[in-house]
Amino acid sequence: MTELPTDDGGPATAPAPVPARGAVGGRGRSFLAVLRRDVYVTGSELPLFVAQVVLQPLFLLFVFGKVLGTLGYTQPGYADLLFPGLLALTAVITGMQTLSFPLVAEFGWTREIEDRLLAPIPTGLVAAEKVVFASLRALVATLMMIPVGILILGSIPWDWGNFGLFATVVVLGSILGASLGLVLGTLVTPARINILFSLVFTPMLFTGASQYPWPSLASIRWFQVVTAMNPMTYVSEGLRAALVPDVPHIRPWISVVVLLVSLVVLLTIGTRGFYRRAID
Amino acid sequence: MSPRIGTDAVSVEELVKRYPKSPVNAVDGLSFAVKAGEVFGLLGPNGAGKTTTVGILTTRVRPTSGAARVGGIDVAADPVGARRQLAVVPQRNNLDRSLSIRNNLIFHAAYHGVAAAEREARADALLAQFGLGDRAKEKPEFFSGGQSQRIMIARALMHAPEVLFLDEPSTGLDPAARLFVWDRLRELEKRGVTVVLTTHDMDEAAALSTRVGIMDHGKLLALDTPEALMRSLPGRSTLELTTQACNRFDTESILAALALLPDVEGIEQLQPPDDHSDATAEGGGHFPALRVRLYVAHDAPRLMAPAASVIARHGRTLTDLRLAIPTLEDVFIHLTGRTLR
Numbered sequence: 001m002t003e004l005p006t007d008d009g010g011p012a013t014a015p016a017p018v019p020a021r022g023a024v025g026g027r028g029r030s031f032l033a034v035l036r037r038d039v040y041v042t043g044s045e046l047p048l049f050v051a052q053v054v055l056q057p058l059f060l061l062f063v064f065g066k067v068l069g070t071l072g073y074t075q076p077g078y079a080d081l082l083f084p085g086l087l088a089l090t091a092v093i094t095g096m097q098t099l100s101f102p103l104v105a106e107f108g109w110t111r112e113i114e115d116r117l118l119a120p121i122p123t124g125l126v127a128a129e130k131v132v133f134a135s136l137r138a139l140v141a142t143l144m145m146i147p148v149g150i151l152i153l154g155s156i157p158w159d160w161g162n163f164g165l166f167a168t169v170v171v172l173g174s175i176l177g178a179s180l181g182l183v184l185g186t187l188v189t190p191a192r193i194n195i196l197f198s199l200v201f202t203p204m205l206f207t208g209a210s211q212y213p214w215p216s217l218a219s220i221r222w223f224q225v226v227t228a229m230n231p232m233t234y235v236s237e238g239l240r241a242a243l244v245p246d247v248p249h250i251r252p253w254i255s256v257v258v259l260l261v262s263l264v265v266l267l268t269i270g271t272r273g274f275y276r277r278a279i280d
Numbered sequence: 281m282s283p284r285i286g287t288d289a290v291s292v293e294e295l296v297k298r299y300p301k302s303p304v305n306a307v308d309g310l311s312f313a314v315k316a317g318e319v320f321g322l323l324g325p326n327g328a329g330k331t332t333t334v335g336i337l338t339t340r341v342r343p344t345s346g347a348a349r350v351g352g353i354d355v356a357a358d359p360v361g362a363r364r365q366l367a368v369v370p371q372r373n374n375l376d377r378s379l380s381i382r383n384n385l386i387f388h389a390a391y392h393g394v395a396a397a398e399r400e401a402r403a404d405a406l407l408a409q410f411g412l413g414d415r416a417k418e419k420p421e422f423f424s425g426g427q428s429q430r431i432m433i434a435r436a437l438m439h440a441p442e443v444l445f446l447d448e449p450s451t452g453l454d455p456a457a458r459l460f461v462w463d464r465l466r467e468l469e470k471r472g473v474t475v476v477l478t479t480h481d482m483d484e485a486a487a488l489s490t491r492v493g494i495m496d497h498g499k500l501l502a503l504d505t506p507e508a509l510m511r512s513l514p515g516r517s518t519l520e521l522t523t524q525a526c527n528r529f530d531t532e533s534i535l536a537a538l539a540l541l542p543d544v545e546g547i548e549q550l551q552p553p554d555d556h557s558d559a560t561a562e563g564g565g566h567f568p569a570l571r572v573r574l575y576v577a578h579d580a581p582r583l584m585a586p587a588a589s590v591i592a593r594h595g596r597t598l599t600d601l602r603l604a605i606p607t608l609e610d611v612f613i614h615l616t617g618r619t620l621r
Contacts, residue, residue: 026393027360033390040387041378111374115384115435118338119391120363280299280341 030121031129037116038133053094053141054148057086061145061152064211080157081247083149084239085210088173090145092208092232093201095138095177096184099130103185104193107277117278127182127274131267134178135171142170162242165252169238172259176231179266180204186273208232213240215248231262287352289443289474290314290337295346297332297498306332308498309346314491316442319465319475321489323482323608329498330478331371334445337476338368351442364392367436371447373428375420381431382407382416385438392439399438406434410464426457433464444468446477450484462488482608494612501615510606513614514546517580518573522552522600523591526570530594537590538574541583546575548613569599575606 042049065079106113116126149156159166188196207230209217214237217224227233238255240247290313297307307329314320322330335341336348339359348355351365376384382403389399407413410430420428429449436444449465450458465488468475479485485492486506493503502509526534531549539547552569576583580603591598 029393030391033387033393036390037376037379037387040383044378110377111370111372112376112378114340114368114370114374115376115388116391117340118363118366118368120360120393121391122360278340280335 027121027125030119031125034116034119034121034126034129035133038129042137049137050144052097053090053137054144056093057090057145058148058152060089060211061086061149065153079153080244081213081240082211083153083156084243085208085212085236086149087142087145087170088232088235088239089205089208089210091138091142091170091173092177092180092235093204094141095134095174095179096181096201096204098137099134099178099181100185100188100196101193103130103181104188104190104196107186108190113278123275123278124271126278127271130185130274131175131178131182131270134181135174138174138177139170142174157243159243159245162245166239166242168256169235169242169252169259172256172263173232173235173239175263176235176259176266179263179270180231182270183266183273186270186277204230204232209236213237213247214250231259231266234258234262287316288313288349289316289318289351290320290476291347291349292333292337293347295333295336295348296344297329297336297341298344305344305498307336307343310495310498310500312493312500312503314443314474314476316474317469317472318490319469319477319488321485321492322476322478322495323480323485323492323612324478324495325480328480328495330480330495331447332498333495334368334447334476334478338366338445339363364439365442367439367441367444369429369432369436369444369446369449371451373420373425373432375428375431375435377420380417380419381412381423384420384431385435388435389438394439402438403434406437410434411460424457426453426460429453429457429461430464433461437468441473443474443476446475448479449477450479450481458484482612486608492608494608494615496612496616502611506608509608509611513606513610514575517576517603517605518610519576519580519583519587520550520571520573520600520602520604521587521591521598522572523570523596524599525567526594526596527567530596531570534570534590534594534596535572537593538572538587541574541586541590543577543583544574545577548573548575550613570596573610580604 061082064074065082068074069076069079103113113126117123119126146156184196184200207227209227209230210232214224214227214233217227234250234255237250238252238259241249241252241255292313293311295307295310296305298305310329310333322333324330332341336343337350337355339355339362343356350362353361353365355362375381376387379387385403385406386399389402390396394402404413404416407416410433412427412430412434415422420431423431433446446465450461453461462484465475465477469490477484477488489506491504492506492509494501494509502512504512523534535547535549538544550571550573552571574580574583574587584601584603588598588601
């Protein structure tokens with residue numbers, strides 16, 4: 001232990017902090033400062049961020065879209081069908097991961113969220129910042145998949161005519177992932193963080209209609225019902241409607257409505273969970 | 281916003297907190313007030329309700345009933361307003377591990393709306409004052425417990441709070457780090473910052489606090505300056521005697537005889553030290569050693585010889601004899617019959 005102070009630190013050496021009159025900003029200012037903290041941290045570990053968000057969809061795209069197609073195990077056109085699904089997957093999973101894992105740690109063992117909970121903003125706004133930031137990260141990650149797709153597949157399905165629907169569903173999908181992350185991050189205790197992987201992420205990954213169009217599941221009725229419960233399905237289907245309208249898909253307005261309802265429900269549960277963790 | 285001299289910086293009225301599933305109240309009808317510029321110590325054993333009280337005052341624990349105010353603001357009704365007035369130095373390290381220590385300070389100030397130029401200047405000044413200027417860019421993981429404590433105090437000062445709460449500020453620190461923290465707190469007192477600290481360490485409470493509230497089982501047992509609390513004990517000084525094993529009959533007789541000595545204002549039988557419990561040398565049963573504390577009105581040293589002769593008359597041997605002026609620990613023992621640990 002080398003605890004000896006290296007400086008006598010007399011009060012005269014530093015200006016006494018003056019009372020905070022005038023230093024009190026609005027709530028918006030504090031909210032932006034909290035958001036800036038997250039952006040700053042992401043910026044300082046950018047390569048890690050890129051690796052974290054791109055690697056999984058990149059491999060899925062490469063193996064299912066490229067390798068299997070080249071070997072003749074999938075039908076021509078499967079890559080076009082898969083690509084919108086992988087965008088959905090990236091949006092939802094990135095949003096979830098960005099929010100849930102750090103939140104479990106921050107409430108559980110690092111406690112570093114405490115300093116932000118003591119900022120002069122309502123506790124709900126701290127939760128809102130988490131959702132906004134995770135959504136932004138998910139959005140960026142999803143858009144990054146477009147050049148990645150072009151690079152691996154040579155070309156991607158695209159339809160400017162449906163850009164409005166595409167943008168709406170990508171944004172909703174990103175917020176959906178973040179909202180799921182808020183629910184999970186406040187629900188799961190640090191000791192059970194492994195459960196997130198085995199019981200949540202894996203099923204999410206395969207029941208979200210990202211690798212198959214939902215209507216085509218009619219022949220496996222029970223699985224079709226299961227996938228209908230996963231809100232990610234409606235992101236996949238919405239994006240398919242926008243990018244490959246010829247492939248049978250759930251009607252876009254249904255997808256959008258289900259996503260909006262899911263958001264309301266998840267954000268309500270997640271915010272309650274956040275309050276429960278933040279205030280005893 | 282700045283509390284005027286003489287007004288209460290912190291006030292707590294009939295405060296109650298019961299956690300769900302708990303059969304008892306963690307805080308049980310607590311009332312006290314802290315004047316602006318005061319250093320107020322909440323002293324009590326672990327589980328007395330000190331941390332819960334600070335938790336309520338710092339908006340992290342919702343009170344079950346009663347009122348708590350910081351800088352005149354009701355913390356339950358207006359937590360955001362209350363947070364502007366206060367800063368917290370927690371018991372456990374909660375520094376932001378993704379940020380350098382300088383950025384920990386700067387972002388904290390940003391959360392509190394301090395302007396950019398001002399927060400950089402304050403961060404550099406505080407880091408220099410706390411002897412951390414040359415390590416400003418390092419992440420919190422590279423700092424020891426005592427250094428982390430310093431960083432957290434510096435962080436708390438970044439938004440110039442009216443009231444600073446410290447939860448067990450020197451628990452787990454080595455003596456040098458502890459003295460450093462104490463010095464910083466004394467400087468804050470000179471600057472007029474109101475400080476509320478919790479501690480189970482009587483030395484810390486006595487060394488730092490203008491007034492001390494002694495808590496146990498969620499209730500306030502006593503509240504006054506450390507000097508007044510110690511004066512409230514019977515006697516001005518104490519004499520502590522320990523004998524070899526002593527049976528109950530002799531114990532009663534010795535206690536009676538000691539109580540009759542001149543100037544003895546109070547007598548208290550204490551738990552015997554563990555290593556004096558073997559009575560086999562006497563050939564009798566396993567009697568514990570006898571440990572007695574006498575509260576003496578005048579000079580305790582003058583009672584040493586008479587007290588020793590009382591012991592000798594009963595055929596016992598003195599194994600230890602101590603003179604002391606009362607401490608806050610004695611006040612706690614006097615109030616609860618238990619030690620602080």
